[in-house]
Amino acid sequence: MMLSGTRGRVTEATVGLLVSIAAIVIAFAIGALILVISGHHPLAAYQALIDRVSHLTGFSEVIVRAIPLALAASAVLLAVRAGIWNIGIDGQVLVGALACGVMAGKVAGHVPAPLLWIVSAGAAVIVAAAWAGIAGVLRARFGMNEIITTIMLNYVALSLTSWLVKGPLRDPTLVSPQTPLIPRPDRLPTWGTTRVHLGLVVALLIVIGLSVLFRRARFGLELRVIGENPRAARHAMLPVNRLIVLVMLISGALAGLAGANDILSTKGTFQSEWNPQYGFAAFALVFLAQRKPLGIVPAALVLGFLAYGADILPRVANVAPDFFDLLEGLILASLAVVGVAQMRWQRRSAATAPTPAQPAAPSVRETVV
Amino acid sequence: MSIEALLTALLASTIISSVALTIASLGEAIGESAGLLNLGIEGMMLISGFVGFWAALESNNLWLGFLASIVCGAVAGLIFGGLVVLAQADQVIVGLAMTLAGGGLSGYLFREAYGSNQPLLQGDLGRPLRHLGGGIPVIGPAIIGQKWIVFVTWALVPLVWWLLRRTRFGLEIRAAGERPFAADVAGVDVTRVRLLAAVINGAFSGLAGAALALAELGFFRPGITVGTGFIAIAIAMVGRWDPLRIAIAALLFGLLRSAGTWMQITGVNIRPEFLQMLPYLGVIVAIVILARGTRLPAALGLSYRRGIDRT
Numbered sequence: 001m002m003l004s005g006t007r008g009r010v011t012e013a014t015v016g017l018l019v020s021i022a023a024i025v026i027a028f029a030i031g032a033l034i035l036v037i038s039g040h041h042p043l044a045a046y047q048a049l050i051d052r053v054s055h056l057t058g059f060s061e062v063i064v065r066a067i068p069l070a071l072a073a074s075a076v077l078l079a080v081r082a083g084i085w086n087i088g089i090d091g092q093v094l095v096g097a098l099a100c101g102v103m104a105g106k107v108a109g110h111v112p113a114p115l116l117w118i119v120s121a122g123a124a125v126i127v128a129a130a131w132a133g134i135a136g137v138l139r140a141r142f143g144m145n146e147i148i149t150t151i152m153l154n155y156v157a158l159s160l161t162s163w164l165v166k167g168p169l170r171d172p173t174l175v176s177p178q179t180p181l182i183p184r185p186d187r188l189p190t191w192g193t194t195r196v197h198l199g200l201v202v203a204l205l206i207v208i209g210l211s212v213l214f215r216r217a218r219f220g221l222e223l224r225v226i227g228e229n230p231r232a233a234r235h236a237m238l239p240v241n242r243l244i245v246l247v248m249l250i251s252g253a254l255a256g257l258a259g260a261n262d263i264l265s266t267k268g269t270f271q272s273e274w275n276p277q278y279g280f281a282a283f284a285l286v287f288l289a290q291r292k293p294l295g296i297v298p299a300a301l302v303l304g305f306l307a308y309g310a311d312i313l314p315r316v317a318n319v320a321p322d323f324f325d326l327l328e329g330l331i332l333a334s335l336a337v338v339g340v341a342q343m344r345w346q347r348r349s350a351a352t353a354p355t356p357a358q359p360a361a362p363s364v365r366e367t368v369v
Numbered sequence: 370m371s372i373e374a375l376l377t378a379l380l381a382s383t384i385i386s387s388v389a390l391t392i393a394s395l396g397e398a399i400g401e402s403a404g405l406l407n408l409g410i411e412g413m414m415l416i417s418g419f420v421g422f423w424a425a426l427e428s429n430n431l432w433l434g435f436l437a438s439i440v441c442g443a444v445a446g447l448i449f450g451g452l453v454v455l456a457q458a459d460q461v462i463v464g465l466a467m468t469l470a471g472g473g474l475s476g477y478l479f480r481e482a483y484g485s486n487q488p489l490l491q492g493d494l495g496r497p498l499r500h501l502g503g504g505i506p507v508i509g510p511a512i513i514g515q516k517w518i519v520f521v522t523w524a525l526v527p528l529v530w531w532l533l534r535r536t537r538f539g540l541e542i543r544a545a546g547e548r549p550f551a552a553d554v555a556g557v558d559v560t561r562v563r564l565l566a567a568v569i570n571g572a573f574s575g576l577a578g579a580a581l582a583l584a585e586l587g588f589f590r591p592g593i594t595v596g597t598g599f600i601a602i603a604i605a606m607v608g609r610w611d612p613l614r615i616a617i618a619a620l621l622f623g624l625l626r627s628a629g630t631w632m633q634i635t636g637v638n639i640r641p642e643f644l645q646m647l648p649y650l651g652v653i654v655a656i657v658i659l660a661r662g663t664r665l666p667a668a669l670g671l672s673y674r675r676g677i678d679r680t
Contacts, residue, residue, distance in 0.1 A: 152603060329472075333467070336458035340456055
């Protein structure tokens with residue numbers, strides 16, 4: 001019994017890995033086709049990208065881009081596991097980043113650097129959690145579908161942060177609308193000559209933490225029940241509404257951390273009109289990771305690779321950065337399609353312990369409007 | 370500027386700026402009524418907008434541009450339908466994927482075709498009723514003198530209502546969205562109905578993209594929809610899948626959006642970024658108020674496999 005259980009888990013992981021690799025291959029193949037049709041040499045373009053990445057500088061730049069994506073993906077993953085579609089990552093990143101920039105500007109020069117990181121990342125976490133909490137409360141209190149509210153809150157956040165940094169929170173000593181620039185010594189320390197920074201350790205710790213949460217903790221189990229069978233969760237007297245709000249709070253906090261990461265490392269300031277749009281990439285990342293916390297690490301490298309490609313390919317191969325949005329979309333679509341066959345396979349292989357037919361999108365069903 | 374001129378400007382910009390949103394929302398309402406939650410409208414609008422713009426520019430014929438947009442949107446809708454109805458992939462994921470892929474592809478193709486140039490369409494299809502409103506203040510220039518796409522949009526409102534409420538196909542759509550199992554038992558081909566609804570939804574997204582790029586603005590640029598496709602999903606829900614309510618909700622949204630620019634012209638001292646938040650907050654408030662006593666189509670977001678009742 002135990003043996004077969006272990007084997008089942010191993011095969012499931014292998015199949016998941018194969019599915020993810022297949023999705024990447026399909027996406028790159030379709031991408032290559034589009035490059036050929038539009039008169040590019042896909043192999044040359046992909047080769048140029050791989051050449052860059054096989055050097056330490058290039059690879060470290062992939063990691064730099066993977067860090068905030070991994071944090072944003074953690075936010076998405078936690079919610080997705082609980083059957084909640086937090087499409088508001090972008091907005092939560094923005095309000096978190098602004099809070100971080102403002103707080104860092106206030107305490108810079110008065111406190112040692114590590115304290116500055118903790119205080120300003122803390123501000124980002126609290127503000128972003130509260131922002132996401134709005135959608136959580138609206139869902140729990142009024143049954144409002146979080147897909148709609150989180151998308152609307154993205155646009156509100158974009159205008160709100162832009163307004164705050166141009167108006168009320170403007171630093172009059174600076175020419176452009178932005179929060180005070182954090183001096184280099186006060187930012188997260190980098191590793192060697194690269195731009196890879198302490199945020200990497202934070203991201204890894206969070207991924208490991210999520211893994212432990214879903215494997216060991218009661219809370220993780222409760223989230224899975226809500227996500228997979230909300231009716232059963234209510235029957236089991238789980239405080240579903242409280243858990244939904246809690247999930248949104250933590251999810252928002254993680255997204256806020258992604259924003260703080262950028263401010264405290266590579267950017268050093270929050271500028272108006274800055275919008276990294278990690279949300280969609282984070283969704284592609286989570287499904288590439290097969291919704292497994294530890295899968296976030298390799299998947300973040302893939303998405304970091306794409307983000308790096310979008311930054312350098314316009315120069316080295318004259319391919320517009322939008323091409324990489326297309327690739328992300330193709331990966332996500334492939335995963336969605338192949339995922340259906342994968343789920344049927346899993347159900348059949350788990351036939352000894354039958355799972356009830358699960359609604360594809362329980363969260364949509366549970367809400368009004 | 371006189372009060373009359375200001376009112377005319379506000380009304381005219383409200384109407385024209387809500388056209389693409391109205392069309393996209395009507396299309397989404399048809400899809401959602403059939404149980405399809407399409408988060409890919411934004412991407413569909415972008416790729417159709419680009420294709421229509423490119424066709425119109427190359428052929429120097431705006432009508433051809435519109436046709437190309439609608440066909441492109443219908444094909445995108447067919448892809449969405451194929452993936453979620455036939456392959457039964459998750460609607461939310463496929464929708465997000467289509468938004469990413471459509472946005473990415475349109476941006477890539479635009480830069481391939483025009484680099485950093487910004488070509489503009491010459492002329493437009495005119496204002497068919499302009500001469501009728503000659504002497505009437507405000508309403509004459511702001512409503513009667515509108516571009517023809519405005520009247521097409523307004524004609525679509527009763528048309529969609531008739532389709533959903535008065536035809537057998539509309540009944541089948543709603544049955545497929547509420548109780549696909551029961552509809553199947555009653556002899557409705559749920560797969561066919563949902564596929565068709567997806568194609569219509571896509572064609573509306575295509576027309577919406579064309580309305581924006583070819584009629585309202587006269588140019589295309591990557592990311593030009595700035596979220597209209599997502600707002601359409603919210604507007605369809607605020608309007609509770611009723612075409613007239615949707616049209617009114619879209620107009621109110623357009624009014625809130627235009628009001629910002631309008632207040633600036635009149636010299637009210639508020640930063641534009643602050644005013645830009647208002648329409649989105651308005652949608653959230655509207656849904657909070659409307660949420661009581663309404664519910665989503667019961668099978669929204671669920672794929673249907675013959676013989677399995679999941680609602």
